[in-house]
Amino acid sequence: RLAVVLLGVIGLGVLALPAADMRLALPDGSSAAQGTEKRAAYDLISEGFGPGYNGQLALVVFGDSPQQAEQVAGDVTRAVSGLDHVVAVAPPQPSRDGDVMLLSIVPQEGPTSPETAQLVHDVRAAVAPIAKADGADVAVTGSTAVGVDVSQKLGDALPVYLGVVIGLSFLLLVLVFRSLLVPLKATLGFLLTVGATFGVTVAVFQWGWLSGLIGVTGVGPLVSFLPILLIGILFGLAMDYEVFLVSRMREDYVHGASAQQATVSGVGHGARVVTAAGIIMISVFSGFVLSEDTIIKSMGFALAFGVLVDAFVVRQTIVPAVMSLLGDSAWWLPRWLDRVLPRVDIEGESLRRRLAGGSDAASDGSAAAPGGGTTRRPGTDGEPDQERELIEA
Template sequence: MAKLLYRLGFWSAKNRIKVLIGSITLLVVAAIVALSMGIHFGEETSIPGLASQKTLEVMEKEFPNPQGNLGKTQLVLKAPDNETLSSEAAQQLITVKLKEVAADQEVSSVVGPYENHSLNADSTIGYATITYKVPGADVTDVSKDSVNQIAESLRDAGWQAELIGDGYVKMATSSPTEGLGVLLALVILTVALGSIITGVLPILTAGLGLGFGIMLIIIGTSFLDIPSFALSLAGMLGLAVGIDYALFIIARYRQQLAEGYERREAIAIANGTAGSAVVFAGVTVIIALVGFSFVGVPFLTAMGTAGALTVLTAILMTIFVVPAILELLGSKVKVPTKRSKRKGSNQKPASRANLWGKFVTGQPLMAVVLGVALLSTIALPFFHMETGLGNDGQKSPDKTERRAYDLLSEAYGEGYHGPLVILAETDGGKEAAANLNKVIEEVKTYPNVAVVNPAVTGPSGKISLITVMPTTGPNDSKTIDLVHLIRDKAPEIERQDHIKIGVTGSTAVNIDITQKLNQALPKFCLIIVGLAFVLLMLVFRSILVPIKAVLGFILSLGATLGFVTYVVQDGHFQNLFNFYTKAPVFNFLPIIVVGVLFGLAMDYEVFLVSRMREEFKKSGDAKKSVLAGIRNSGGVVTAAGLIMVAVFTGFILAEEPMVKVMGLALAFGVLFDAFIVRLLIVPGVMTLLGKSAWYFPKWLDRLLPNLDVEGEGVMEEVEKKRLAAEIEPRVRLLG
């Protein structure tokens, strides 16, 4: 692979104009196709086979919803002080305003607070339900502005009027704050690469790759059910790895120039060596993301596939376009100060190692103990982590949907947001009604039950719906316990009362999804850890190096989830990160962090340790190889880690809670892995292990393929070309 990439680097540099025009043409064509086909993101988060899902399917057959998935908005109203919604003046005002809402051509129906009987006990709070003719995602901004203006007019009259529901609120998959992360990345790149022109290059190629990947994802929405929030993960990853991968190749190119190689030769060498590591690291990230499919959750599979697609386009743009632009820029790329000549230098490389390398290799045990103790401490909150699904109650109080959520909680209790639906199936006999009432009375006695509504029987006469409102919210552990209690009682109820019951509704479905994800997490971790061990064994031809890498990954993973739990669930530093309330960790976040962090951790492991192995094969000196790895790759890994943190920080500043939490987890995951694990613990462990770190059984070495990530074959070919170039004039002279 290294030799192929070496030749590709030469070809791209030679055909730089064709490569650039071709890549831009691809992006334009993909954009035209994507926009002509339209954007068709789905928001389906169900999992086939769950108990609540099966019950839901039975319920939908018996009680078909003629309105389907039409968008709905609730206009939540609170009367001014010393007034109520039941007064004649209030009724007249609300009736007039709701007629204005109904005048919108997109509105199918409006049901006021007097028709839906939503007034609370003291008649101070109620809501109107607005149903549209289209799904929530398709409600136009014009219609949203119309209902918003009506809410504003009510506020001007002294009322509190807030809006909530999928007909008004749409998840933001992107935010202007993401641009701040890119600006920070540009500053880091400018410092690392010595000039603004060179610093812009990784962002440019990352933007091309991300744009192409996003267009492919949009095209895919016409054929696959891809949730809109998949774009957030894909955007984070595509941008971050695209910048990092370009940085790795540019940094190696500058090193080759400093060693005296001709420009095009340096480009080809960088593409063959660093490019090999880029391809391997990128493929590792892709495998981890595609591994989401092992969990058996359709929307996670779609998220992983979308993320893998943007990583793939980032790899392709890096190995094709970066060499072309480097050739185009020519001497404008600043060459670092030459540390030594390519041959004839008497200065020992080890003596030029930076202070950090000298500290870690000089005090390896202290470095390892310090790093392990720090990450272990940060990981402690992980052991009481609770997971659940997000809601509007986690948003900023400046948002109308958050204020509407709080009003509904004030009026009807937290349980309003987490109703449970019991589906009761009877034999239709004479005693069926009495038995059904008996079940309702029994459910009323269960702990944490606020209200049990009368049963609604379907057309068949055998299936009924019983709505149960708990006293606690949808993510509360008491609500989860209530769902499990009802299910535990189901066999006894069926035996005594001849009624088969099941629990469903959005709350029960979300509880089941969370449980499914939590059960899948250990299995997914084992798959990822096993994959990491095998891949790293192939790359580094070592037994202990992969074990060390896997243990380091586990440490950084534990610290990441522990820190997220500490902030999001326990409520620390919430003002610093703009979180507005304590909440459980998003249920799919741990699996996403495992997959993504694994891929990124392997990136840094490959770029750092491959240079150590390259030096060890030359000198046989283990400590010298650690110093060489830190000297040659430590700065690049530092810059790459800072860039990742900068990009993900842009997502922390987003308004959408789901995006914020993903940004927080990935930013600190990279921070822990790149700076504590890879630059502190790894060099310390490698120094302590010495030559034994590179032990590999000869029989296993012969059995496994050699991936040549360091580009040994490339450097051998370059050396042969150099010798041939030196010998040829002599041969001609002798001839």
């Protein structure tokens, strides 16, 4: 069991390593499939004018008068021209009244490259003091700058989103299973799934490893909303599989089975459901891999791989091994927390005791455990013969 846990955790950890290099961006022509008009246009422009011509930045100067706007535009042009990764700055184009000036900045690299993303921040940092000194407004925009901003916004929101999802699920699982280690195991297993999925997706679609096997013709950053989409969908499926397995373990345990017997029984009954559900979802998501669109292909690949890892490696391999190693300790809950938490009797235990003429004095049939907590003990469900007669009836 320990070897299975270590092998599974280390293996998924290795698969997650490429995720440290994950880059996010909105799609451009370079991510289109070979042979499409969008990809052909992108390649022709890159070949004739350089890749940066596909990702020009728009710099807009707002002045109080035409003279001020023209002066600020000149200062801004000189400041931006000296920045790294700038190929050219087009002459300012005035508006009809002359109060607004529009400048086009041609980067050295393509719109989704890290150099261009850094250039957007460098341009804003360079023009900010000029605008402040002259009392004018200077904005850096355009599709490339908007893509950089959106990707950064979604990237910054990702840890918060992941924390909220995991935090709420942990609280819910504590409430349902009345344990601390079981929810902790579930959330850590989900993090392993997410990490391995991100890592393999980055290796295939960003680094290009084995990309030819699934027909990927253009590698580059992952689409900005892919991580949030993956976390949301994989989390729902992972928690479904977790509940399928562990709820049966919990049910057998509180009804008198030993921790080892409950683990074997839970996997024996839940594995069929998890296997069938996993195969269905993998088949559905794998269908999207056949699409020529790289974005759809990456979504289908990531979801299919994530379900494969979670259903068969995490839930049906690591989870049973961990539950078997923990034994009775898996169902430990601090006494004070046991009193505070509301009771969600998903096993129908209180109903069984009520039908059997028992009492709720033991508050869920738990007994004192080492460390000042509670853990379910076999044989605390009242009179077995009387319960058996009532159940059979």
